[in-house]
Amino acid sequence: MKKDSFSKEQKLVSVVIPVLNEQDNIEHTFAELQKLFAKLSEYQFELIFTDNASTDESYAMLQTLQQAHPDLVRVFRFSKNFGYQASILTGYKKARGDAIVQLDCDLQDPPEMIADFLKLWENGYAVVYGVRTKRDENWLMEKTRKLFYRLANFLSEEPLPLDAGDFRLIDRKIMQALNYFHDAQPYLRGAISQMGFKQIGVEYERHRRLHGKSNFSIFSLTSLALDGILNHSIxxxxxxxxxxxxxxxxxxxxxxxxxxxxxxxxxxxxxxxxxxxxxxxxxxxxxxxxxxxxxxxxxxxxxxxxNKPLTIIDKQCDQYSEEDSNITPP
CATH class of the missing domain: 1.10.287 (Helix Hairpins)
Structure with a gap:
């Protein structure tokens, strides 16, 4: 394993970005994050892209990015599509940062909020999550999502944050606790919220996707909803x-x-x-x-x-991982 290239005086922040057929968004997302990182020069950053076996040019574009920025970009391509939550959790497990941020590649969640997340993290919050006050989508879908969040919270033994997705920052100690979770169908929103620690939500309006189309079908959303309800409640x-x-x-x-x-x-x-x-x-x-x-x-x-593996990494462009670490345990 290669030696870390960041200064020991600076805290390292890992940004995990799950990817599935996002060739139209990758370059724009990377450019926006570079602008943000320049403003947050007191931190060091790493970008971890987890490619869920994309069928377009996403992985080739990520390879090019990694070759151009080997100290910043890390890329892991799975042998098949293992699902959104497994993709995020694998990114978490690969992260080296003192804090880890999850951000979607379509930039519906504004990356500039990462600066606000970091301020709250420095003030002692172990988890900082985005709360969606408004979504740029059709009325029926928005109301259905709100109903799900409230139903999941009602059925859960412990309170779950309302209208919160996976756009969040977690402290390193949260990731260390997640290593003890062995869930074949992880639901990270519930698992992290039920850990305790000091947590806070930040309200924002979610934007419309600029390019491409959502990879979430009605079936995928229903499956995620069932995971949210059944994984954390009897x-x-x-x-x-x-x-x-x-x-x-x-x-x-x-x-x-x-x-x-x-x-x-x-x-x-x-x-x-x-x-x-x-x-x-x-x-x-x-x-x-x-x-x-x-x-x-x-x-x-x-x-x-x-007890199947959470994910299997087929290819990787990463200077910090061991060559044989291609299977992520559940």
Whole structure:
């Protein structure tokens, strides 16, 4: 491993940027960050790009950047798309900084806020995260996101920050704590918020993507929402148990009600075919719902037990990593 090239008097800040088909944004993002770094000359910086097996020219462009700026840019390309959260966590694990900042390559989160994050970090905050007061997107999607954040917070055993994404700064000690987490489907927003330490949110308006299109489909967003709810709460299981506790005595009451009515009103009560069908449909629906909730938890247990690598690095352009460190443990 090569010797660090930064001054020991200066703190090193790592900026982790996950990439998936961002060829239209890479050069602009790098140029904007260079301007910012020039203003923050009291710090040293490193850029860590984690490429989730892009199919465009993203990796070739990142290689060129690294060759031109070997002391600043570090690039890791995965063998396949391991997902957004795994990409961020791998970047965290590769970071050498005293503080680590996550920033998306599309610059919807303003990089100039990193200066504000650093000020709060110097004042003793271990986690500084962005709180989105407004997003430049359609009304339905914005309201759906807000609903998810509030639902996840309601179901969680510990409070989660509302309207906060992955745009954040974490102290080195947070990363050291994350090394003890072994999660096959990590949800970093919840994991970091539930660690404790001194945390604070900074409000901002999220911009519209300048180039390209979002890599998050409805399926991806739904999967992320499920991770957020199920990874940090057993409340859905408790709700399933509560439904069972409520439905069982009600079914007993209905049974005795029909039993008594059979003798008191035997001449006027119809055969009951419709009632039986309705009760069967309701019962099947409830069973499917409750088994689905249990199945989601069992699926996560199954993935956790398999203990597969979090990510596998296929190629890397980095002067600070060992050659054999191509597998990131879960």
């Amino acid at each position: 409340m859905p299981l408790r709700i399933a148990s509560l439904i069972g506790v409520i439905v069982f005595p009600l079914s007993i009451l209905v049974f005795f009600g029909y039993f008594i009515a059979k003798f008191l009103f035997s001449g006027t009560i119809p055969q009951g075919f419709t009632t039986i069908v309705l009760m069967l449909i309701i019962s099947i629906g409830l069973n499917a719902l409750l088994l689905g909730i249990i199945g989601e938890y069992m699926g996560r247990i199954y993935k956790q037990v398999k």
